[in-house]
Amino acid sequence: MEHELAEMWERLLAGVIDLAMVYIFNFILYGITGQAAFSALVTLGVWIAYSWYYWTHNDGQTPGKSLLNLRVVKTDGSRINGTEAIIRQAGYVTSALPFLMGFVWIFYDEKRQAWHDKLVGTVVIHTHPTSLKKGKITEPFSL
Numbered sequence: 001m002e003h004e005l006a007e008m009w010e011r012l013l014a015g016v017i018d019l020a021m022v023y024i025f026n027f028i029l030y031g032i033t034g035q036a037a038f039s040a041l042v043t044l045g046v047w048i049a050y051s052w053y054y055w056t057h058n059d060g061q062t063p064g065k066s067l068l069n070l071r072v073v074k075t076d077g078s079r080i081n082g083t084e085a086i087i088r089q090a091g092y093v094t095s096a097l098p099f100l101m102g103f104v105w106i107f108y109d110e111k112r113q114a115w116h117d118k119l120v121g122t123v124v125i126h127t128h129p130t131s132l133k134k135g136k137i138t139e140p141f142s143l
Contacts, residue, residue, distance in 0.1 A: 005111065006068075006070045008106045018051075018064040021050075026046075029042055050062070051085065051088075052089065056080065056082050060079060069127045072123075073122065074122055075121045087120050091115060094115050101115075103115075
C-alpha cells in the first residue's frame with residue numbers, strides 16, 4: 001500500500017496537541033508542588049516516556065498524530081523500536097537548536113524528513129492509503 005507523506009502543518013498541529021497534553025500535566029504538577037524546576041524536570045521525563053510509548057506501542061501514533069490520521073514509521077514502512085524512539089526524541093534538540101532549521105528542513109527534503117527523522121530513518125505518513133502520485137512511501141505491513 002502507498003501512503004501519503006504528512007505535510008509540515010499536519011506534523012506541527014499534531015505536535016502542538018501532544019505538547020498541550022504534556023504541558024497540562026506540567027501545570028497540574030506545578031500547582032501541586034509549587035516547584036517550577038521539579039515540575040519541568042518531571043515533565044521532560046513524561047514527554048520522553050509519552051512519545052516513546054505511543055511511537056512503540058500505539059502503532060507510531062501519539063494522540064495528536066492519531067487525531068490527524070498520521071503515524072511515524074521507518075522509511076521501509078516498519079515500526080520503530082524503543083531505542084529508535086529515544087534517539088528520535090533526543091533528535092528534537094538537534095532539529096530545534098540551530099534556529100529550528102532541522103524542522104524547516106522538512107520543506108526541502110524529498111521524504112519530508114526533519115533532522116530527527118533522518119537520525120533514525122523515519123517518516124510521518126497518513127494512516128490511510130492514497131492514490132496521489134506525489135510524496136508517497138510504500139508500506140510493507142498492512143494497516
